[in-house]
Structure formats: C-alpha cells, structure tokens
Amino acid sequence: MYKTLLRPIFFSFDPEKIHHFTFSLIKFSSKIPGVSSIFKGLYTIEDKRLERNLFGLKFKNPVGLAAGFDKNAVLYNELADFGFGFIEIGTVTPKGQTGNPKKRLFRLKDDQGIINRMGFNNEGVEAAIEQLKKNEGKLIIGGNIGKNTATKPEDYTKDYLECFNALHPYVDYFVLNVSCPNVGSHAKLSDKDYLEELIGAVQGANKTFKNQKPILLKIAPDLNNGQLDEIIGLVNDTKLDGVIASNTSIDRTGLKASDERLKEIGNGGLSGQPIKDKSTSVIKYLSDKSNKAFPIIGVGGIHSAEDALEKINAGADLVQIYTGFIYEGPSLIKRINKAILKAI
Template sequence: MIYKSLVKPLLFQLDAERAHDLTHIFAQKASESRILRSLAKALYNYQSPGLCQNIWGLKFRNPLGLAAGFDKNGHIPEIMEALGFGFVEIGSITGNPSTGNPKPRLFRLPGDHALINRMGLNNDGAKTIVKRLKNKKLSIPLGINIAKTHDPTVMGDRAIRDYVHSFKEAQKIADYITVNISCPNTTEGKTFEDPAALDELLAALAIRNDARVIPTLVKFSSDLTKEQLMELLQVCEDHQIPGYVACNTSSARDNLQTSSDIVKDIGRGGLSGRPIAPKSVRIVRWISEATKGQKPVIGVGGVDSLATALDMMLAGADLLQVYSGLIYEGPGLIKSINRQLVRELKELNIDSIHQLFSVS
C-alpha cells in the first residue's frame, strides 16, 4: 500500500501538526480538482446497498464518517466524500475565531496507534466556516460540531450565548449538529459536563420546543463514570435529544505502551486512537442500554479496524467516526472496513446492516 510504505514514513518524519497541515493543503487542492476527486473515488470509494441506513431522516450510504477535529474549518469535505466516507462532521466551530494553544500541541504515540492533542479549538469562527461551507456541494450528510470559544472569560451566560450563536450559524447549512460539551484541550477543560449547566444550555438551544430544529446530538467525554453519564443522559432525554456521540478524547493515560517518560514530557491533552476504544465501546453500550436502543449513537474513539468497528456497533453504535485511524492506516481504511462489513453480512446470511443489530 503506497500510504503505509511511502507516504506515512515521510509524514511521520515531520512534526505531527506540520504533517497534518501538509496533508490538508494537498486535500484542499484535491477537493478543488474534479480530476483528483474522480481518481480518489476510483481508488478508494466503496459502497454497497447493504450498508445504507436512514437515520434522522438522512441517508447514510455507509456507517463510517469523518470525526470532528480532522477538518476543523470545512475546507475538504468534498475529497472526504470521494474517499468513501458516508458522512463528514466539521469542527469544532466556535462563536469567535481562535488560534488555539501554543505549539507544539499535537503528538503521535506510534506504538499505541494514538495521538495526544491540545489544539485548543483553533478554528476560523462559526460565521466564516458556515459561509465557506455554503459553497460546498455534497451528496452525503454534513454534520457541524459546535463548542464554546476557547477563552476563559467566556463563561456563564456569555458561554451559553456563544453556543447559541454557533448553533444558529450551523443551522444554516448542517444536516445535523453535534453539541460538544467537553474539551480537555482548553483551559476550562470540562465546560458543560455539569448537569445543571447542561440543562441551561439545552434550554437555551430550545431543541425540544421546535420540531423543525435540525437533529441535534450531544457528544460526551470518554472519561465519564456510569453515574455521571446517567445524570447527563437524563438531562438530554428531558430535552428530547435525538441521538448521541460517544466519545470525545480522554484526559487519562490508560492502556498505553509508550513509556511514561515520553507521555509525561508531552504533558496535558486529549488522548485519541486505539487505547481509548474500550472506553468508547463501554460508553456506547451504557447509552444504548439506558435508552433501550431507541436513540441512534455515533461511536467514535479508536475505530481503526473491522474488529473495533464491530465491537462498537454490537455495543449499540448505528454510525461510526474515524480520525486517528486515518492517520495510521491511511485513506484506504474506509474502503477496507466497509468491504469487510459487507463480507461479514454475507457470512451471517443477512442483507442489511440493520439486521446486524438483531443478531447481536
């Protein structure tokens, strides 16, 4: 595979954020080129009727989506569609633009197939990003992830107004919106993971009061205990939240093979990738059990193989998202998992991914 044998070794010689930026520059050029999009589609795009689902009134060609954080500013959704993603989630976007935290702020843990980032919600701001996305032509669902502006002075009522501003902007172009209530990469850390604060935020967004509101999901941290999650879920259910995303990155450093000295030198930030998969699967299962499987869940965190994808889906995830796996496995990952899912369906003698949940 060209990515693993040639491209990845070259990129991994660079600082992680520099490599990410170069990848984005190329991806943006590819997004703007009909020829490169067609080439990407021919090489990587794999679809099958058995993978198609209709959720929240949206058609998902396959269950694999691009996780928030990879395309913060909405520059490259077209090439992601060409690569075979079933949907893309842009962001996090915030009310005000932000340059994020000082560099270095993105680190690889190659032995763990993981990343640690403390980017700090760097983005161009909701208004600019939404304006940019208005010119994009996609035939897959577009999600917008919103968070609070990375500014310790934006707290209380100002924080809620900040969310509401991003929410209203996102409604102009999003097929669904994800409310990110935790971000370990900011000074404040947990923003709205207090039940009372979350209740106030969701009341301000007025989701339950307007059936026309675009499907609005809540994204949880991977570090929640079951008791904490149940409290937050109860608040969300009271506000008739139609689905959930599990999970965000982790502030913990569990299940790592990388030496503790290296991890200590890196310092704070959100851990993503393979080591957090067990946490993500567990939280997906807790959500599915608590909602009796009636609310769709997007599983994210360590999806880099068919095995993890199946674990996540059998725990209750209807859709999946990928970020770190794309960096370690390359653009062929989406095609590989989708093809293997179809093979799995055939071995189970079922026609649709819907039926996978009934055999679990």
C-alpha cells in the first residue's frame, strides 16, 4: 500500500515539508486506540533468533533506524511499533540551530537516492532530553552527537563533551558524528590526531559514570584504503566500541540524474541506492583487514532484504536504514528480519 498509494502522494510534495507532515501523521495515528497494536501486528517480528548482543547491549533484532530521521527524539516510541530493533536519534548539538538555508533536501527519484545539506538542524540537547524522558523502553536508543556550526575549532571537543555528559543517562550508546559533509571545518573532524584527542576526551568522561556507555565512530563512505587503515588503527589504539559505516557521500559518479539537475541541487551528502556498493565495500574492507576486530553497523543504500544481507555478509553486525525507509516504507524492516531468519 505504501509504494502504490502513499509514496506517490508524499513524493508530490517538498521532501522536508512532507517529512514533518509524516511525523504528525504517525504521532496522531498512534494516539488512536488500537492503532499501535495494528502497526505492531503488521510490521513486528518477535523471534529470539533475531537478537544480537553487542558491546554489552541486547538488540531485539539487528535492523535499526539511522540518525537524521528522528533528530529531536520526538517519534522513537511510535517508530518502535514498525519493528525496529534500535533507533538512533540526532545528530544532537549542544545548542539548538536552524541548520543550512532551505531548500536543502532533494530526492533523486530515478536513482532512489536523496541529497541533503541539512546542517545539523535540531532543537539542542536539552530539548532532546525532555523527549527522552518519555522513553517507554521498547528498544535500544542511540545518541548521535555533533558540534554546533558556529563553534570555533578549539571548542569542538567541548561541544561533544557537553552533549555526551547531558545525554548519558538517557541513551544506550553514543555515536561521534565526525563525517557529515554538511558542517564547517570538516577537515579537522577527519584528522587522525584530532580524532584521537576527541575519542580520548569522551572516553575519559565516560569513565566518570557508574554505568559506562558504548562509543562508536561514524565514518564517511568516500575514504580510501589508506584512510580506512588509519580508522582500523584508531579503533584498535583507542579501544573504541565500534564503527558505523557509512555516512552520506559527496561523490556523484554514475548517477542517472542529469548534470543540470545536480548543478541545480548543489552541494550536500548523497544517500540511498547510489552509495550501496561504496558502503558495502567499506564494511568489507574494515571487517576483513581488521580480522573482525570490532563491531560494525552497516548503513547506506539498503532498499531491500537482499541489500541488508549483503551488508551482513560483508561483515556488518547490525544494519540501519534511512533513505530505504522513505522509498520502501515500514514493510522493509519486516522483510529484512524475515530474510535474516530464513538465512539462519
């Protein structure tokens, strides 16, 4: 029903406006008695064989929702009814910010992709905490954190620490988002020496809490093998809990969209089917070269159960969807989980 009826209607409107409309629609529908149970019945699979234990956490299934969809943690309780095993909120910054000027979200329908340059638009860490206090405990919640756009380079780490310390009681794991192409001073965030400093500072803060939380690093899909070797060394040296591969891409190679259309859209991060193979290649390289030394969450271009299995076979322990969720609808989660069970 989604692809034949709802998607054509949704895709006839501005992507960002329909995103907010969909949030309101799901929120409203879930308040109607019985609707939550209907969603669960349609989309959720409960099976012990789907459970995954990673970095001290038990995931009821390996299919998650990537960061960027529920930035402000306003819909995770309702989205849990669609069958996700975990949901990552954010990217959250210390202060609320409007992000980049609109229009900043674009569909590439022929490519089944999306280009965005949102710029970490969110309401800030305190607003996220108020929403997370409403957590009904349905699934694992990850906190994806970043810096404010206006923050000076010498204060980047301070921003990450502010988010980390404030969110610590409310999320199950953390993701350091250092690979988004839509924020300023991207070069420093990808510098190995700075990453060692940042990870060390966050791990130091983590040790001040009685219950320490797993910390993961989200990397770009555009890294070459030499850079991926650096990531492997970084994870091993810092004892980081895992890696999310991957974020959006700045590469436009092989797109069906015309050069004119791409020029009209401008800069931004590409997600969806066009980065599927690139993301899978990164996962496989990290897994093979490190001899599966650390957990990997695979994300990028998962639009089918086969795409998800490809990521898992390449070395991903868990998978996340975002653009595929928009193009395929909530039935995608169930299809992936059914395929995983069938493959066991």
